[in-house]
Amino acid sequence: MTGKLYGLGLGPGDPELITLKAHRILSGVPVIAYPAPDTGPSFARQIAAPYIGAHQLEVPVIVPMRVERFPAQEVYDGAAETLARHLDAGSDVAVLCEGDPFFYGSFMYLFERLSDRYETEIVPGVSSMMAAAAALARPLAARNDVLSIVPGPLDDDIMRARIEAAGAVAIIKVGRHFARIRALIEAMGLTSCAGYVERVSLAEQRVLPLADVAEATAPYFSMILIYKGGEGWKARTAAATE
Amino acid sequence: MTGKLYGLGLGPGDPELITLKAHRILSGVPVIAYPAPDTGPSFARQIAAPYIGAHQLEVPVIVPMRVERFPAQEVYDGAAETLARHLDAGSDVAVLCEGDPFFYGSFMYLFERLSDRYETEIVPGVSSMMAAAAALARPLAARNDVLSIVPGPLDDDIMRARIEAAGAVAIIKVGRHFARIRALIEAMGLTSCAGYVERVSLAEQRVLPLADVAEATAPYFSMILIYKGGEGWKARTAAATE
Incomplete structure (x- = not known):
């Protein structure tokens, strides 16, 4: 059994503006991935921080700011393969998304690489x-x-x-x-x-x-x-x- | 001390898609108002139903469908005065809103009648x-x-x-x-x-x-x-x- 991929909308920034559903999934998945700049903290992780436990594996997807504006296929190809290894091992993976995953979000680059191969669910968030x-x-x-x-x-x-x-x-x-x-x-x-x-x-x-x-x-x-x-x-x- | 008015975004329908913040406020306020058709159930109340307690006072705002499309000032004038009485008595009032309160929502008609007189907070929701x-x-x-x-x-x-x-x-x-x-x-x-x-x-x-x-x-x-x-x-x- 392969794992399930989640695109988790976390809302605009206040950790209290995440949904009960995102909270439940975030608290339960073994693997949590999130976009992160090459230097400095990940905004998506900051929103989720109160709900991440020490037992959960974190996978930062390093997206240089330069690349975020002009998405480089290689960055997302590599990240998708990393997540695929966890999914192949049977672990559910939640990708943290600021706001809503499909409202101008970078989650689509992972989604288009993985959703044909793995069960995928998008959890909408407050924009x-x-x-x-x-x-x-x-x-x-x-x-x-x-x-x-x-x-x-x-x-x-x-x-x-x-x-x-x-x-x-x-x-x-x-x-x-x-x-x-x-x-x-x-x-x-x-x-x-x-x-x-x-x-x-x-x-x-x-x-x-x-x-x-x-x-x-x-x-x-x-x-x-x-x-x-x-x-x-x-x-x-x-x-x-x- | 007058009460505080909340416009609570409840998300698209699944009760699990409400935010932690809306859940907290919904669970705590003494008065809950929601738009309701002249016949049949209120969709906003249906979303919130799992979280409403017997100790909370419910105030349906009856908006005939005909009126919802062409808002009649009188309907919202009357509803605003009803809510104002609760606010004047010091009770916080949460107005339940399907989706997001300010994304094509009817909450604006209550907001424009009450927000000058009472402390008001909008809690955004998943659209x-x-x-x-x-x-x-x-x-x-x-x-x-x-x-x-x-x-x-x-x-x-x-x-x-x-x-x-x-x-x-x-x-x-x-x-x-x-x-x-x-x-x-x-x-x-x-x-x-x-x-x-x-x-x-x-x-x-x-x-x-x-x-x-x-x-x-x-x-x-x-x-x-x-x-x-x-x-x-x-x-x-x-x-x-x-």
């Missing part, structure tokens, strides 16, 4: 996008709004068109694109209905109207939400700015 | 959209894809434009619009990369390629996911069809 709306205390989208998730690295022309076409927008992967994106939102006259959230649900979370962000850069784990719907929400954001 | 991608076993979106969430009631012209512009699409609130939406997706040549999910994460869940859906209608809790990204995923969907 940082939902947590950001909760932190900003305003809806992501409502009624018949179109909500578009727009990655920050996209060119201004495409980003402008996607923002114009949607009733609500979440700009993810903001990071080093922050100044350019903010200038675009300002040029579109949407700053008053834009909120900024950094390291959502963690102790060091920052939540503020986009207009109030003093810095010209943002960390990788940051997001801008634009909600055009309703003058009430614009007024609320404006009031929060004062 | 049915993430659960649908997990059930279909393919990514919602990856890398620099634009993901657009498109409500089913939108007109064909707008829906077509939004689908064309995005790399990945989630069509929500499909329900009685199913036949029209499927015809549009077929006309756009995208059926081979479209998946259908109904009552996700529940025992009666149905997951299949859109091409395999025999019915001409769909229940309210159904969703179509389109993922254009990568021939591998198209091939996988096609293989699942055979």
Whole structure:
């Protein structure tokens, strides 16, 4: 009997925002794998830390930041073979995923290498996008709004068109694109209905109207939400700015 | 001291997909409110049922289906005043929300009536959209894809434009619009990369390629996911069809 592969969504960062199901599986599997940078801690492991026991085998999947942006097949080929050895030995393996495994997650690179060979289950998680709306205390989208998730690295022309076409927008992967994106939102006259959230649900979370962000850069784990719907929400954001 | 208002995201339906945080709050509050149809059970309450105790006061917020689609101010005015009485008496109140409270949720109608007067906390939940991608076993979106969430009631012209512009699409609130939406997706040549999910994460869940859906209608809790990204995923969907 080969083991079962789990893609475990852990939520946005607060360990209390993992699901009961992820908690149960995390507590029970013999092997826990997680993406880790070449230096520094693994964010996914940090979220799960309160629930990992000394009896569990940990397998970091080292993904250099350079490679994470332009995924190198070799990195995931090697990691998949490592996990396959544990699965072949009959051990269940849980791959820890920040947020949700299939919402812009790197888990897909392991999934596409292993799911044909091993029983696989994805456990969905709370996305940082939902947590950001909760932190900003305003809806992501409502009624018949179109909500578009727009990655920050996209060119201004495409980003402008996607923002114009949607009733609500979440700009993810903001990071080093922050100044350019903010200038675009300002040029579109949407700053008053834009909120900024950094390291959502963690102790060091920052939540503020986009207009109030003093810095010209943002960390990788940051997001801008634009909600055009309703003058009430614009007024609320404006009031929060004062 | 007035009570605190919680908007509790409960996830897509499986009671095990609620977060540890929602579970803690749900177990501790004296008053639990939830939307309920004029006839039949409340879906939000069904999700929370395993965790509700006999000592907790339940306050159904009766929202006729007709009204849920075209929210009547009076319904939410009345519900807000009922909850305000409990909050004024010093009781914390948790409003149960299917999925995530701010992702197309009706909680916003209570939130906008009460959050200025009472301390309010939103607890994000797992969205049915993430659960649908997990059930279909393919990514919602990856890398620099634009993901657009498109409500089913939108007109064909707008829906077509939004689908064309995005790399990945989630069509929500499909329900009685199913036949029209499927015809549009077929006309756009995208059926081979479209998946259908109904009552996700529940025992009666149905997951299949859109091409395999025999019915001409769909229940309210159904969703179509389109993922254009990568021939591998198209091939996988096609293989699942055979």
